[in-house]
Amino acid sequence: MKWEGNRESDNVEDRRSDGDGGGGFGGGRSIGLGTIAIALAASYFFGISPTTILSLLSGGPGGQQQSQQASGPNRTARAEDPQTKFVRTVLADTEDVWTQIFRVNGKTYAPPTLVLFSGATPTACGTGQTASGPFYCPGDRKVYIDLSFYQLMQQRFHVSGEFAQAYVIAHEVGHHVQNMMGIMDKVNSAERQMSKAQKNAMSVRLELQADCLAGVWAFHANQARSILEQGDVESALNAATAIGDDALQKQEQGYVVPDSFTHGTSAQRVRWFKQGVSSGEVKSCNTFEVKTL
């Protein structure tokens, strides 16, 4: 992926040196927490239980136990590290693409803030944890990422490559786009009358749409800035394959329970990302109207 030298976003909040163990809710915003919690659960990029991730983090090779660190490194120095620059650049790219797409449709795009944290951090959706994987909180319109997640992707799921990492961000930004478009609200209110299985099915459609929207971003970013290099799309598809609910459940418990899917199977995630990246059209991402996902 070619990104060096492109614009970097200022909408990044670096909380990595805060070092508090989280706890509490940002600004005491606990109104509607039930709804928000559902949306939060639905927005995990990784369809895997927090306890599993915790055990992966603590049992992983090479002692990647950085989740509770943050012993006061210099903010400025840290903000210049290549990974932070990468995140800022990808976020800026999503801003440029979505601003343009919204404008063409007569709308104004308000970009999300991306929060870099380490261990745990307060959010309007409750305490955000490394163990949850990257997520989007509709309540404060922020994307939360602990960058140690990228090591986990690489070491545990053998997913590497910058574009696969960019896809993670683009997927979460996809949830923000869904929020801006009012789709999250609709899903949340529809979910109130639903059974657990129906809610999961709805969540799958929401997640696959975010995958498709990530693809739409990639299409336009590539048209405008030629970001894609040989093998990039494959690396994102590998990521989608590795983190489909079926693949994760097999790895986790040895069998697959389709009713408990919240993100879609590997094949579905691949299909919808491809759909977005080949068409570049938001309207091709209508996962709520198709019969077969």
Ligand SMILES: [Zn+2]
């Ligand atoms: Zn998601």
